[in-house]
Amino acid sequence: MTRFSEALVRANTELDPSIREHLERYQGPFADILKENDRIAREKSLPLCQDTGFVECFCTLGQSVALEEPLQRTLEAAVANTYGAFPFRDSTVAEPLFRRTPLKDNVPPVVHLFQTEGKTLEIRFLVKGGGSENLSRYYALEPSAGVEEVENKVIELVGDNGAMSCPPLHIGIGIGGSSEKAMLNAKLALTYPLGARHRHPDYAQLEERLFRKLNALTIGFQGLGVGPTVLSAHTVYEPTHIAALPLAIAVDCYLNRKGVVRFED
Amino acid sequence: MRIETLKAGETVLYSGPLCIMRDAAQKRLIQEMERTGKIPVDLEGRIVFYAGPAKPPPGYPIGAIGPTTSSRMDKMLEFLYRRGVLATIGKGKRTPLATELCVRYRRVYFVAPSGAAAALLSRIAEASCLAYPDLATEAVYAVEVTDLPLITAIDVTGTDIFSLEDRPMDLTRTPKKG
Numbered sequence: 001m002t003r004f005s006e007a008l009v010r011a012n013t014e015l016d017p018s019i020r021e022h023l024e025r026y027q028g029p030f031a032d033i034l035k036e037n038d039r040i041a042r043e044k045s046l047p048l049c050q051d052t053g054f055v056e057c058f059c060t061l062g063q064s065v066a067l068e069e070p071l072q073r074t075l076e077a078a079v080a081n082t083y084g085a086f087p088f089r090d091s092t093v094a095e096p097l098f099r100r101t102p103l104k105d106n107v108p109p110v111v112h113l114f115q116t117e118g119k120t121l122e123i124r125f126l127v128k129g130g131g132s133e134n135l136s137r138y139y140a141l142e143p144s145a146g147v148e149e150v151e152n153k154v155i156e157l158v159g160d161n162g163a164m165s166c167p168p169l170h171i172g173i174g175i176g177g178s179s180e181k182a183m184l185n186a187k188l189a190l191t192y193p194l195g196a197r198h199r200h201p202d203y204a205q206l207e208e209r210l211f212r213k214l215n216a217l218t219i220g221f222q223g224l225g226v227g228p229t230v231l232s233a234h235t236v237y238e239p240t241h242i243a244a245l246p247l248a249i250a251v252d253c254y255l256n257r258k259g260v261v262r263f264e265d
Numbered sequence: 266m267r268i269e270t271l272k273a274g275e276t277v278l279y280s281g282p283l284c285i286m287r288d289a290a291q292k293r294l295i296q297e298m299e300r301t302g303k304i305p306v307d308l309e310g311r312i313v314f315y316a317g318p319a320k321p322p323p324g325y326p327i328g329a330i331g332p333t334t335s336s337r338m339d340k341m342l343e344f345l346y347r348r349g350v351l352a353t354i355g356k357g358k359r360t361p362l363a364t365e366l367c368v369r370y371r372r373v374y375f376v377a378p379s380g381a382a383a384a385l386l387s388r389i390a391e392a393s394c395l396a397y398p399d400l401a402t403e404a405v406y407a408v409e410v411t412d413l414p415l416i417t418a419i420d421v422t423g424t425d426i427f428s429l430e431d432r433p434m435d436l437t438r439t440p441k442k443g
Contacts, residue, residue, distance in 0.1 A: 088320065
């Protein structure tokens with residue numbers, strides 16, 4: 001799991017080059033310190049953001065891969081070792097409602113496991129900050145709802161709340177499936193590379209339109225009105241029930257700290 | 266600090282003391298005040314920075330640091346103002362309640378750069394824990410900062426840079442020493 005740990009450190013300390021391009025072009029408020037941050041974090045292995053996240057893992061396991069222990073245990077140990085060794089933040093509490101006692105070493109990660117054919121284990125992960133996570137939304141739309149209603153929900157959410165989640169934002173949209181599957185797909189969409197488009201032309205066009213309309217909100221870097229409002233918008237769809245049109249929206253901050261690690265058995 | 270004369274959109278480079286606390290510490294302060302009538306921190310004259318630092322790297326007084334979402338703490342803002350807090354620093358748009366309280370108590374709200382924690386760490390010279398060490402990153406800390414870049418987001422007249430009507434066109438001018 002050394003490669004997973006390394007990827008976790010990289011996600012926390014090195015800005016994705018495709019995001020750096022946008023930052024380099026930005027000339028608005030706080031531009032200098034954001035650029036300085038990118039440089040210092042990389043040079044000194046310091047976290048880009050003090051909120052070093054809740055680690056969310058989306059694992060696809062080939063059917064012939066033999067694991068020595070449950071994946072949850074392996075990933076939890078990797079997160080504990082990494083967050084124990086680096087000057088990151090432990091941002092988890094043991095129980096959410098009554099005591100909220102802080103946990104050490106930022107465990108546990110959230111682990112989702114899917115099976116597929118073959119002999120590869122792929123781990124996609126997000127280092128997910130709390131501010132952007134609080135913008136996650138689920139809507140049970142009526143099946144007769146059209147694409148406009150889907151677009152309006154996304155635009156309304158970002159327009160009303162986008163400024164508080166460290167824009168320019170990354171938007172993940174899960175459409176169809178069941179309620180939890182839609183949210184899972186919305187999260188998965190946040191792990192996709194900037195600029196990638198859905199292979200289905202209708203969904204690719206939807207992504208393009210949302211990208212354009214969201215950027216027309218001119219929320220800008222830091223919510224201060226200058227520069228892009230979103231850097232990416234990705235959709236994932238699933239078959240769904242005749243009575244349903246699930247829509248889940250997940251939002252990530254400008255840093256979009258993520259990674260993909262693959263292991264061949 | 267010349268709180269009353271600050272205008273929304275005005276940039277400030279702040280040097281001086283800050284009190285760091287966020288959700289859990291404020292909730293506990295309020296509960297403690299209700300239960301015992303006193304709290305372990307004197308908030309008079311303080312500027313509160315809504316933040317939870319990362320763990321300190323070797324040789325640093327505190328870890329990487331930056332503002333957290335302020336609006337989550339709007340319902341606890343009056344408690345701070347009534348105990349003499351001069352200003353708060355965080356990120357993002359706040360609810361109308363916060364604007365109303367800024368006007369009523371003649372206080373301001375600043376935004377600090379978010380997602381800039383490694384750079385902000387270099388602006389912090391000293392740090393100590395004031396209360397609730399068991400809350401770890403959510404404990405109450407006192408820090409001394411140098412040249413922390415801030416933008417006045419809500420001023421004492423209730424002008425708010427995040428409301429579209431109020432958004433000033435001139436956010437990009439050179440910061441003044443404040």
